[in-house]
Amino acid sequence: MENSTFDLIVVGSGILGTFHAIHAARLGKKVLLTEKDQYPVNATVRNFGQVVTSGMSSDWFAYATRTAELYKEIQQEFDISVRNNGTVYLASDADELQLAHELKERMDASGYGAEILSAKNCLTQWPALKMEYCKGGIFFPQELSVEPDKLIHRLIEYATKKYPNLTYKPATAIVDCEVIGDHVEVTTASREKFIAEKVIVCSGGEFKLLFADLFKNSGIILCKLQMMKTVPMPEVQLEGNILTGLSIRRYESFQECPSFAKLTTPEHYAELKKWGVHLLFKKAVDGSIIIGDSHEYADVNHTDDLGFDVNSAINELMLKEAQNIVNFDVRKIASTWAGFYPQHNSKHVVEADIEGRIHIRTAIGGKGMTCAAGYAEASIKDIYN
Numbered sequence: 001m002e003n004s005t006f007d008l009i010v011v012g013s014g015i016l017g018t019f020h021a022i023h024a025a026r027l028g029k030k031v032l033l034t035e036k037d038q039y040p041v042n043a044t045v046r047n048f049g050q051v052v053t054s055g056m057s058s059d060w061f062a063y064a065t066r067t068a069e070l071y072k073e074i075q076q077e078f079d080i081s082v083r084n085n086g087t088v089y090l091a092s093d094a095d096e097l098q099l100a101h102e103l104k105e106r107m108d109a110s111g112y113g114a115e116i117l118s119a120k121n122c123l124t125q126w127p128a129l130k131m132e133y134c135k136g137g138i139f140f141p142q143e144l145s146v147e148p149d150k151l152i153h154r155l156i157e158y159a160t161k162k163y164p165n166l167t168y169k170p171a172t173a174i175v176d177c178e179v180i181g182d183h184v185e186v187t188t189a190s191r192e193k194f195i196a197e198k199v200i201v202c203s204g205g206e207f208k209l210l211f212a213d214l215f216k217n218s219g220i221i222l223c224k225l226q227m228m229k230t231v232p233m234p235e236v237q238l239e240g241n242i243l244t245g246l247s248i249r250r251y252e253s254f255q256e257c258p259s260f261a262k263l264t265t266p267e268h269y270a271e272l273k274k275w276g277v278h279l280l281f282k283k284a285v286d287g288s289i290i291i292g293d294s295h296e297y298a299d300v301n302h303t304d305d306l307g308f309d310v311n312s313a314i315n316e317l318m319l320k321e322a323q324n325i326v327n328f329d330v331r332k333i334a335s336t337w338a339g340f341y342p343q344h345n346s347k348h349v350v351e352a353d354i355e356g357r358i359h360i361r362t363a364i365g366g367k368g369m370t371c372a373a374g375y376a377e378a379s380i381k382d383i384y385n
């Protein structure tokens, strides 16, 4: 009974579930963190690892700021792959540059450090950029990046070492979760049973194993993104989170700038926008460069329609635009993959509470690596209030 009874069971050990488990363990709760796979293989390991606070707005800017603090705090104790090498948004035309200046004003007003860089400054700092593309940029030197293939594994290792009251159980799919009187009973696929006062479900884009009826009517949308990674190119100078003109035209923080409403789409962006492409680069520790991404969507009841394959025409479109931006050979691709995350069109995250004991927290969208740690802290406070 001792080993099967907990204060809290967290379902799903992606970034959102793992940080819920960590914050509950910090409160002294006896926590079980479960993962259906042998180790997490979904959005949390398939992303860029860009921690771009500067792209967020409203409450999510605050969650992102707190997330960065938590990453740094943990990194001081245990190497979870956090690096401080900044974020730059590169403007390719006058409209994008104008938005960069307006964001700088907003950041100055909120006391969040930002620097406007001239085209020359950008080319000096990132010699891999092409002069023809870069008209200037906005730089956030304080921002962080993480290595998505390492972070979650190291974070779970850190958490289980640091908190003896946190137990991790991988290869444990939860297939039933039911409130019975004053507790919740959880059943695994191998019919093992666990009991807890509360359960938090952070199941990412998995909608069929638990609460399928609730998800059917949730309004969640699944997004498929295509990504590529070059062979290691240690000689290429492209450190940090590199975001480009199409990101300026897409990210929330720019949408709040006065000129955003007047922005028109130049003809050469039309095909890229059709596939939701905005070009980002992130150099990994081994010197390889992650290039992406595109966005295709399906509603929660038709997610299989997105397919599992990588559409080479979309990759080609991204590589063509990437080659307009950087001067190294972007076609030296070592791997390509699709990643998926759930999102909601009118909510920043989906929260549902069942009988005050089961708390669903998912669909954090494309900002989980930037906001999950801070959001999970607030969510745990709310749940235990």
Ligand SMILES: Cc1cc2nc3c(=O)[nH]c(=O)nc-3n(C[C@H](O)[C@H](O)[C@H](O)COP(=O)(O)OP(=O)(O)OC[C@H]3O[C@@H](n4cnc5c(N)ncnc54)[C@H](O)[C@@H]3O)c2cc1C
Pocket: 011, 012, 013, 014, 015, 016, 017, 034, 035, 036, 037, 039, 040, 041, 042, 043, 044, 045, 046, 047, 048, 049, 050, 051, 052, 172, 173, 174, 175, 202, 203, 204, 205, 206, 209, 210, 225, 226, 227, 293, 338, 339, 340, 341, 362, 363, 364, 365, 366, 367, 368, 369, 370, 371
């Ligand atoms: C290609 C791509 C690029 C991205 N780039 C960035 C970026 O640069 N910066 C950024 O901030 N964000 C980025 N994101 C978004 C970020 O990766 C996600 O927001 C985040 O990883 C979501 O975390 P999660 O824990 O909600 O979901 P997931 O990582 O999907 O984790 C959910 C986990 O729950 C498990 N699970 C599900 N059901 C059960 C069950 N019944 N029993 C047990 N376990 C279960 C799953 O196996 C999975 O491991 C990107 C995403 C993608 C796909």
